Amino acid sequence: MKLLNPISAFLWGLRRNHRDVINLYSSLSPLMSITTGSNMLNFGFWSNGIDNPPQAQENLCKTIGKLAELESAETLIDVGSGLSSPAILWKNEYPLLDIYCININLPHLISANKLKKQFFIQKNSSKNFKNDITLFNSTAIKLPFNKQSIDRIVALESAQHFKPLIQFIRDVKFILKKDGIFVIAIPVITHVFSPIQNLVKLGILSFTWASEHYVLNHILEILKNENFKIIELLNIGPLVYNPLSEYYIRNRKIFIKRITSEYGFLLEYILFKSLLKMDKLSKDKIIDYVIIKLRKI
Numbered sequence: 001m002k003l004l005n006p007i008s009a010f011l012w013g014l015r016r017n018h019r020d021v022i023n024l025y026s027s028l029s030p031l032m033s034i035t036t037g038s039n040m041l042n043f044g045f046w047s048n049g050i051d052n053p054p055q056a057q058e059n060l061c062k063t064i065g066k067l068a069e070l071e072s073a074e075t076l077i078d079v080g081s082g083l084s085s086p087a088i089l090w091k092n093e094y095p096l097l098d099i100y101c102i103n104i105n106l107p108h109l110i111s112a113n114k115l116k117k118q119f120f121i122q123k124n125s126s127k128n129f130k131n132d133i134t135l136f137n138s139t140a141i142k143l144p145f146n147k148q149s150i151d152r153i154v155a156l157e158s159a160q161h162f163k164p165l166i167q168f169i170r171d172v173k174f175i176l177k178k179d180g181i182f183v184i185a186i187p188v189i190t191h192v193f194s195p196i197q198n199l200v201k202l203g204i205l206s207f208t209w210a211s212e213h214y215v216l217n218h219i220l221e222i223l224k225n226e227n228f229k230i231i232e233l234l235n236i237g238p239l240v241y242n243p244l245s246e247y248y249i250r251n252r253k254i255f256i257k258r259i260t261s262e263y264g265f266l267l268e269y270i271l272f273k274s275l276l277k278m279d280k281l282s283k284d285k286i287i288d289y290v291i292i293k294l295r296k297i
Contacts, residue, residue: 035053043241098134149175187209190216240289
């Protein structure tokens with residue numbers, strides 16, 4: 001059984017500094033794999049009759065790829081790349097694309113390197129693959145790239161951890177070529193609440209939603225002030241939170257056995273209550289999940 005100190009996990013979610021986020025994802029990403037059956041660390045996009053997490057997660061990645069117009073791109077930065085599973089998917093879809101994965105979590109990058117090697121071994125016989133997927137251990141607010149050097153930048157369910165968000169967006173603006181495309185997929189809050197209101201309305205998610213609780217209008221204001229043009233804005237919360245919650249509830253007996261054998265009963269119960277709360281807040285339109293396609297002007 002994996003030992004996870006509940007007090008430590010609580011403090012990670014409360015403080016949410018860089019070290020806390022690394023500790024949280026390093027400890028709980030195996031839990032994500034247990035519940036989804038994949039190496040991707042996103043909620044998924046449950047459109048078009050999709051009824052299981054791996055398909056939903058791939059659907060979200062493919063949607064991002066189309067919005068980012070990766071078929072016409074030469075270079076892509078995936079900021080907050082997790083285990084680089086989205087990058088591997090995009091490399092498979094767009095084999096001539098040069099992809100750079102940015103992740104502050106070194107253990108995740110080590111795992112990502114193993115997955116990447118397995119992928120390229122499988123594709124070794126193909127002559128249509130160019131270069132590699134390059135991994136960088138870096139923060140999102142100190143991106144190691146030259147001015148106007150990149151065609152596309154993506155932050156797939158990662159920017160909710162970036163602090164200050166405006167510095168990340170300014171870095172994107174600096175690196176992105178003129179007319180380059182920036183796509184961000186992010187969980188958001190729909191209204192501004194006081195700290196007390198936020199605590200009351202989010203309930204258990206105030207602690208288990210271990211990221212910044214950015215308000216959508218605040219994000220849009222920053223993007224506008226930094227001269228990004230919004231090309232498309234998709235509000236997909238009902239196709240993210242609700243079907244994921246329903247899937248877990250429907251299969252909870254299976255997950256209880258899997259999760260408690262690794263983490264114990266308390267963590268499964270907290271996860272269950274968090275998903276119930278997430279489902280309700282989505283239906284009440286207090287939280288949403290947005291994909292924003294932007295062009296640098």
